[in-house]
Amino acid sequence: MPRFHCPEEPSSVLRAGGEFELPPETARHVQVLRLQPGDTLTLFTGRNGEWTATILRMGRASVTVRVDQHHAVEREALLDVHLAVGMPANERMDWLVEKAVELGVASIQPLLTERSVLRLSGERALKKQLHWQGIATAACEQSGRNRLPSVHPVRALLDFVVWNPPEVHRRFVLSLDGDSLPLSQVLASKPPTGPVLLLSGPEGGLSPNEEQAARAAGFEPLSLGKRTLRAETAPLAALAALTLQGFS
Structure with a gap:
């Protein structure tokens, strides 16, 4: 139907x-x-x-x-995951929004970072936000979700990381540094029990200063393994691991 x-x-x-x-x-x-x-x-x-x-x-x-x-039917993930992502260029952000909604993301925060190829501000940023919200709506229609996740206005990363929403229990940043814990280990030893904020960088990743700022703000560094994933693939891989917990 x-x-x-x-x-x-x-x-x-x-x-x-x-x-x-x-x-x-x-x-x-x-x-x-x-x-x-x-x-x-x-x-x-x-x-x-x-x-x-x-x-x-x-x-x-x-x-x-x-x-x-x-x-009164809902098809939401058991764990709310809010995704903050350095916007990948071209149509990759469109694809990321669509797939993130299908996977059950609770909200999406587009970020402007030092290494962002896609630079948005003013009216252009607003038009892109409305465009991505439309993609999120269509993905809900297709996937059967009845809760519509918000795509927030574009923000600068350094302004965003100091925001500490009270409903978020844990905050993670995807990192390539050697001290990052594998996501599989985190899920096995101390899985999140409340809403999660997941931060991922653009092409080239977060700059050292940005990652340091995120860690100082309480983001736990996570690793997805030794392979190098694209900017639109990495957050979706982590999102899938988090939102599909408990589903058969």
């Missing part, structure tokens, strides 16, 4: 038996898929499970649905 994100608005409150017009972007998506009156679909707001609905009417730019039933 096709799934669509339906942002909560006063005109689109989801309740059993209610009828309303889908938001314009959702309606366009329905029309692109050539769905017809009588077809059923799944709607989710990003916060509270999902709803089955039936298409009643379709206009040139509008789609009216009847909400049928609420399902």
